């Protein structure tokens with residue numbers, strides 16, 4: 337085959353691939369997702385330790401993957417003793433705990449909802465330690481609860497949100513969250529129709545913090561955390577633009593006791609493990 341014919345076909349194939357990744361649904365043109373990686377001239381390779389695989393915003397904890405002790409948030413607080421964090425919503429019981437930074441993002445989300453006239457939120461569950469999870473598992477059975485160290489609640493980044501007016505599925509609070517939670521870094525973790533993938537029945541109340549760039553891609557592409565991590569492995573890198581801020585997200589496998597990852601020189605970046613075989617680098621530039 338002539339070289340130019342080959343090059344031509346390659347260009348067509350590449351642009352097809354990129355157009356497949358471009359998501360521009362009606363009314364959502366502020367989210368633009370495409371294939372992309374960091375330019376090598378502005379970045380460098382560094383090695384991260386295996387420990388990093390068990391820490392961060394993107395840890396997958398489910399029936400198959402247990403929580404590693406390093407994955408539990410270090411900033412767990414008792415919400416009732418931190419009323420400066422609890423504004424505009426209620427707590428179902430005073431013992432509810434959560435990661436402080438996740439509680440801050442939740443507070444911003446509640447404020448956003450209030451601007452839309454939605455304001456009857458109630459947190460019914462947050463962080464649970466292994467002992468509490470074990471008790472719940474024994475009380476509720478395996479159809480309704482996960483065993484200790486297999487629930488996201490054991491990480492401190494997930495919360496069950498209710499409404500004081502109606503069941504979440506019918507309440508304005510539930511409807512608003514379904515549409516807007518991603519804007520604050522949260523995902524509806526166990527959606528309807530994805531039971532085969534998550535292994536959990538539809539839970540309109542269970543939200544999980546993953547960070548804004550990731551929640552935007554998952555929402556736009558209708559991916560659960562399991563599917564998103566798979567997709568990242570497959571595409572290696574993706575970029576998303578939100579309110580004129582571009583984020584590049586890239587996956588790197590753990591090889592032996594470390595992963596060699598590309599990070600920018602000087603700019604801010606975050607590394608999160610997936611809790612099973614690699615790490616994800618998120619760069620905001």
Ligand SMILES: [Zn+2]
Nearest residue numbers: 489495496542
């Ligand atoms: Zn839950």
